Amino acid sequence: MTEDLNVRVEDVIRKLVGHMFSIPAEQISKVDSDADFFSQMGIGSLEAFDAVVTLHEILDVEIPREIDPESLSTLRQLSAYIVAAYPEGKIRMLLDKDVEALLEERVGTVDAL
């Protein structure tokens, strides 16, 4: 069950990052879950950081204090991190909405200040 959930979350991450950086669908479909995800997508460290921050905003959670970027370098690691760290309700929200809606509704607008 958890493995199936991980795969579904991987798919969301793949689509989300592809949408954020306008990556061709063909390139997205060829991503190896166990190789460096962001380099396969053709994006650098700054954009990778933006993607991870965006994921946290979509989940409406703060970035944890101790987070090692090396431990989030593959798609499988990213997915496992989200499934392990966040409640079922947030995961379900991630799976139930399309990418455009997730980006539109994410918390984090600076106008909250």
Added chain:
Amino acid sequence: MTIVSGIVGVKRYADLRDAIHLGEAEILALIPHREPFRFVREAAICSEHDVSGIALWPAGHPIFVGHFPEFPIVPGVCQIEAGAQLAGVLFAYHASRSGLAQDMDDPLVGVLAGVRQSHFLAPVFPDAPLRLELSVGNAIGGLSIVKGAGFGLTGKKHLSFELTVGVAHRSILEGVRDSNGGSRK
């Protein structure tokens, strides 16, 4: 502090009785920026993640010669830069008190790495203090998100922004400069 939708809000400047207040001398000791490109005049360290400050562009500042002749307005990019400078004050202040030794031969330099969002809601004019309030998130690989807003004396919001800031050793930046044919002066 207030929690707003999972984002830690910042204290209003007027409520910062428990904050560490920094004047010009302390700020000059913390960040490398100098005139005419140092915009932060005062700062109040509220917590590990929150800082308030005052930015000001005096009448006669060289930037107003061209922006605009006969009608000076502080450029939006300078307001963003002021936010980045204030974040630098926060980082440098905490670093100086953490006991971490700086390698003086190759010091860490704060860098503005991205502008995720910016909204300029009302113009800022010469001699008008801009009160900046920032909240800095936890870092990933040396990069942090800075969420901020700027307010005029009446409390009116003039801008909001979200920046990506990081730190890099000066040698890294010098390497980029040299490979791009940049000038050392």
